[in-house]
Amino acid sequence: MSAPPTCRSKARDRMAMRDMALAVLVEVQLALDDPLEMVGGTNTSTHYSLPGRARVTFPALPSSFGGRFRLLHKLTITVEGKAEYTDPEGRYTPLRVYRDTQTLLSSPYTIAPYCPSFGSITVDLPFDLRVPGWLPPSHLSRHSSTSYGLVAQATVGWANETQYLFSGFGATPLVVNGQFALARMSRSAYTPLEVRRHRIPGPIPVEGATRRQYPFRCKTLPVDLTIRHAEYADLGDPKGIKIEMQLRTSSVEPAFETAQSDSPGIAYVAHIAMEIEEREDVRSTPASQFLASFPLPPQDGLLLGPTSAPSTPANLEPVRRRLARACFLLPSGMPQSHTFWDPRPVGPSTKRIKGALTFNDIGRIPIPDATGPFVRVTHFLKTHVTFEREGEYFTETFKTPVRLVTHPRPRGSVPPPYVTVFHENGDLRDCDPLPLYTPEDVDMVDALTPDSSPPVEAASSSSPSPHSTQLPEAEAEHRSAADGLSPANRKLFEQWAREVSASLESDS
Numbered sequence: 001m002s003a004p005p006t007c008r009s010k011a012r013d014r015m016a017m018r019d020m021a022l023a024v025l026v027e028v029q030l031a032l033d034d035p036l037e038m039v040g041g042t043n044t045s046t047h048y049s050l051p052g053r054a055r056v057t058f059p060a061l062p063s064s065f066g067g068r069f070r071l072l073h074k075l076t077i078t079v080e081g082k083a084e085y086t087d088p089e090g091r092y093t094p095l096r097v098y099r100d101t102q103t104l105l106s107s108p109y110t111i112a113p114y115c116p117s118f119g120s121i122t123v124d125l126p127f128d129l130r131v132p133g134w135l136p137p138s139h140l141s142r143h144s145s146t147s148y149g150l151v152a153q154a155t156v157g158w159a160n161e162t163q164y165l166f167s168g169f170g171a172t173p174l175v176v177n178g179q180f181a182l183a184r185m186s187r188s189a190y191t192p193l194e195v196r197r198h199r200i201p202g203p204i205p206v207e208g209a210t211r212r213q214y215p216f217r218c219k220t221l222p223v224d225l226t227i228r229h230a231e232y233a234d235l236g237d238p239k240g241i242k243i244e245m246q247l248r249t250s251s252v253e254p255a256f257e258t259a260q261s262d263s264p265g266i267a268y269v270a271h272i273a274m275e276i277e278e279r280e281d282v283r284s285t286p287a288s289q290f291l292a293s294f295p296l297p298p299q300d301g302l303l304l305g306p307t308s309a310p311s312t313p314a315n316l317e318p319v320r321r322r323l324a325r326a327c328f329l330l331p332s333g334m335p336q337s338h339t340f341w342d343p344r345p346v347g348p349s350t351k352r353i354k355g356a357l358t359f360n361d362i363g364r365i366p367i368p369d370a371t372g373p374f375v376r377v378t379h380f381l382k383t384h385v386t387f388e389r390e391g392e393y394f395t396e397t398f399k400t401p402v403r404l405v406t407h408p409r410p411r412g413s414v415p416p417p418y419v420t421v422f423h424e425n426g427d428l429r430d431c432d433p434l435p436l437y438t439p440e441d442v443d444m445v446d447a448l449t450p451d452s453s454p455p456v457e458a459a460s461s462s463s464p465s466p467h468s469t470q471l472p473e474a475e476a477e478h479r480s481a482a483d484g485l486s487p488a489n490r491k492l493f494e495q496w497a498r499e500v501s502a503s504l505e506s507d508s
Contacts, residue, residue: 025057026188035194046133054152060119067113069159080304081148085374090314099297136372137197144374148193149305157183190305199405222250240358268343271386274357275335276327286373329363
C-alpha cells in the first residue's frame, strides 16, 4: 500500500532541506590582485608561484537537524589555461594549454553542528600553485584568445556512524531511507587570471644595435641606407625608439647616367616619418611547433570558464589570416614626422641622421610581442624617407623588425609572485651556496684553519695561574716587535707567538 500524497510531499521536503544543508559557498581569493608576471622567454625548467586561499562557508543548521555533523570530504583547486580560435564563418578550435589540480585536504574535515553567533562556519585553506614558465601570455583579439582561470571544488556530505564515534559530541547520524545521504559537490565561480610576459631590455649602444642595409635608387641615383636601432624597445619608456640612419650615394654609377646628366650625384633628405606596424598572424589550427615544444595536457573534458564557441561550429578548411595595424599615429592619423627646413644632402660621404619615435599615449597603443598556438604578434618600425633630387620628390618606405616588450611594474612591500622559483619537476629550487669570503692577502689554508690559541681577554678572565698575568704583556711585546717586519715574516712571527702562548698555557 503506497503512502498518501501528503506523506510523500513531506518526505520530498525533508530531502530537499537536507540537500540544501549541504549547499556551501566556495570562493577563491588570490594573494595578489595583480597579474601573474613572467620575466624572460619561455622556459620549461622554471615555475612561478601563484599563492591564494580557498574558502568554504557552511550555513547554519536548523534545530530540526538535531546537531548532526557535516564532513568536508574533499577540497581541490584547479588552474587551467585555454586557447581558442573563432571567426565569422563558424570555425571554432579550442585547445587546452595547461591544467593542474591540487588537493588541499589530506583527510575529511568534520564540521561542528553548532555555528558561532554569526550563523556560519568558514573553512579557509591556503594554496600555492606552481605555474610553469613556458605558458603563452593572456591574449584577446578578433579571431583568437588565450585565457587562464581558477576553480575550487568542495565535496560535502553527512558524517556516518564511524565518524560519529570519534566526534565526541554524542550526536546521531542522519539516515535517509536506510542509507546515509549522498555527498554534494559545489564549485566556486570562475576566477580569471591574467598572465603577462616581460622582457627587460638592457642598455644597448647604437654600435651594437640591429643594423639593416637597404640599397635603392633615387631617380637613377644609387643610394645605400643603413638603419640601426635597438632590438628590444620598452613600451613603458616614453622616449620610444632611437634610430640612426647612415646614407651615402653608391660609388659605382651607370655609365649612361654619367653621359646623359651633368648634375652632381647628390640627393637631399627633406622629410622623415615613422610609425609602428603591428602584424598579427592568425591560424585556425594550432601551430605544429607549439604542439611539439611544450607538454600540453589531455584534451578530453570540457574547458573551464566561459568560451567563445558558436552554437553550431562549422567544419571548414583551415585558414590563415594576417592583420596589420598602424600604431603611435598622431591624432590626425598621420605618422610622427620631421621636416628639414634645410634639406640634408646625401653624397659620396656618409651622412648620419638621428631620430626617435616616441611612445606617447596617442593613436593605437600596440601590445607586446606574443606567440601562442593560434596567433603570433610581431612589430616593424616603418620609416618613410622623402628625398629631393633635381626638383622632384620621392618617398621610400623601409621596414625593420623590432621587438616591443614591457617590464614588471613596481610593487609595495609584498614580494612579486615570481620570486619563488621551482625546478622542472616542481621541487623548490634553493639558492646556490655562496663561496667563503677571504681577503686577497690571506692564504686560503690559514683562513679556513681555526685559531687554537685562546684570546687575550679569555686568558685574563680565567682562573689565576702563574702565567695568566704575563700573557697580555707578552702579547703586547709580540705585536710591537712584529710591527717592523714584512708581511711574510710578520705571519711567521705571529704563528710563533701563538705557539709560545699555547705552550705557556699547557704548562700551567
